[in-house]
Structure formats: structure tokens, C-alpha cells
Amino acid sequence: GESVGLHLPTLSVQEGDNSIINCAYSNSASDYFIWYKQESGKGPQFIIDIRSNMDKRQGQRVTVLLNKTVKHLSLQIAATQPGDSAVYFCAENIRETSGSRLTFGEGTQLTVNP
Amino acid sequence: NAGVTQTPKFQVLKTGQSMTLQCAQDMNHNSMYWYRQDPGMGLRLIYYSASEGTTDKGEVPNGYNVSRLNKREFSLRLESAAPSQTSVYFCATKPPGSGKTQYFGPGTRLLVL
Numbered sequence: 470g471e472s473v474g475l476h477l478p479t480l481s482v483q484e485g486d487n488s489i490i491n492c493a494y495s496n497s498a499s500d501y502f503i504w505y506k507q508e509s510g511k512g513p514q515f516i517i518d519i520r521s522n523m524d525k526r527q528g529q530r531v532t533v534l535l536n537k538t539v540k541h542l543s544l545q546i547a548a549t550q551p552g553d554s555a556v557y558f559c560a561e562n563i564r565e566t567s568g569s570r571l572t573f574g575e576g577t578q579l580t581v582n583p
Numbered sequence: 584n585a586g587v588t589q590t591p592k593f594q595v596l597k598t599g600q601s602m603t604l605q606c607a608q609d610m611n612h613n614s615m616y617w618y619r620q621d622p623g624m625g626l627r628l629i630y631y632s633a634s635e636g637t638t639d640k641g642e643v644p645n646g647y648n649v650s651r652l653n654k655r656e657f658s659l660r661l662e663s664a665a666p667s668q669t670s671v672y673f674c675a676t677k678p679p680g681s682g683k684t685q686y687f688g689p690g691t692r693l694l695v696l
Contacts, residue, residue: 512587512675512687571685
């Protein structure tokens with residue numbers, strides 16, 4: 470079936486470096502993509518989203534890039550800090566007649582080394 | 584404004600016991616969702632409710648039932664718990680309209696022995 474997945478399960482970076490987390494999706498009907506951050510013992514927290522008619526969106530220290538040609542999504546974190554250590558999930562939103570639903574990728578564990 | 588709250592935070596059950604996980608939101612959102620998260624995996628949708636009075640199956644509904652009691656509350660029931668249902672359960676809500684993200688509760692950790 471169609472799914473959302475991540476290329477790398479773990480990513481380790483030095484404090485101050487930029488981080489790039491990747492995601493591949495396969496459902497061309499998805500109209501909206503979201504990145505979530507999940508810290509240990511907590512629920513997922515919204516970071517940034519992007520509509521399918523956009524290819525780039527920037528937030529505070531984060532940028533999401535969407536390449537619909539190859540069905541690829543990435544999250545870039547600038548000047549990564551220890552507080553950025555968490556699991557990052559991408560999710561795609563699929564609209565159905567009964568409502569919309571999210572499909573999540575497996576997640577990437579980001580570790581920031583001081 | 585508490586957002587999305589879940590009770591209990593942690594529960595241990597024996598195989599065959601039943602229990603209800605509670606979720607409540609004070610954001611006046613129409614849609615509510617129940618997910619489970621297993622170690623090293625993303626979230627999988629169990630059931631969702633697009634609006635009060637409606638519920639639909641998600642990816643992994645077997646062994647669960649839900650009730651959308653009113654706009655604020657969406658409960659998840661395990662009638663006869665199994666060890667395979669050991670997981671962390673998250674409730675989420677979404678405001679109306681397209682392109683809106685979901686907001687998650689803190690989770691309920693369930694251990695079935």
C-alpha cells in the first residue's frame with residue numbers, strides 16, 4: 470500500500486551544524502505535509518507544514534522543501550541546538566469523503582552532540 | 584486552556600480485562616483521532632471522528648471501539664485487552680478546514696500482561 474517513510478532512522482550532528490531530515494512519500498493525492506517533533510515521553514508537536522502547491526516554506530530556524538516530481542520532503546534545521554534532539558516525523562494528509570487523515574513515517578532520531 | 588488532555592497517563596492491564604481511554608479537548612475542534620505508537624515506529628491511526636456523532640475506522644481498528652460522546656470528548660475502549668495492544672496511545676484533534684494540522688495529547692502508556 471501507499472506509505473510515508475524516512476530514508477534514515479538516525480542522524481547525529483554537532484551543535485551549531487545544520488541538520489537535514491528526509492522523507493519519501495508515495496501518495497500523489499496528498500494535499501498537505503507536516504513535520505512533527507516528538508521528545509521522549511511526550512506527544513508529537515507541530516513544527517512546520519507545507520501545502521502541495523508549494524515547494525518551500527520557512528519558519529524560525531526550520532525550512533521544509535517539497536519536491537513533488539520525486540515525491541520527496543525534507544526538513545532543514547539551521548544551527549542545530551541540543552534542544553532539537555528528538556524524533557522527527559513527517560506526515561501526509563489525505564482528504565477523504567469522511568474527513569482527512571494523516572499517515573506518518575517511521576521517524577528519524579536526531580541527536581545533537583555538544 | 585488545557586488543549587488536549589488524556590487519562591489515565593499510565594495503565595497496567597491483565598489479558599482479557601477491559602478499559603476505556605479518555606480524551607478531551609477545549610479547542611472547539613471538530614475532528615478527533617486515536618493513534619497508537621509502538622517502539623521505533625510512527626503513529627498508526629486506530630479510529631477517527633470527523634465530527635460529533637460520526638466515527639470511522641483507521642488503519643488498525645481491530646480490538647478497539649470508540650465513542651464520540653460530544654464535541655469535546657472522544658473515548659477509546661478495549662473490550663478484552665491483549666498483549667499486542669501494549670502501546671502508547673495518543674489522541675489528537677484538528678480544527679475545521681483544509682490544511683490544518685493535528686494537535687496531540689500527552690499520551691497514555693498501556694501495558695497488557
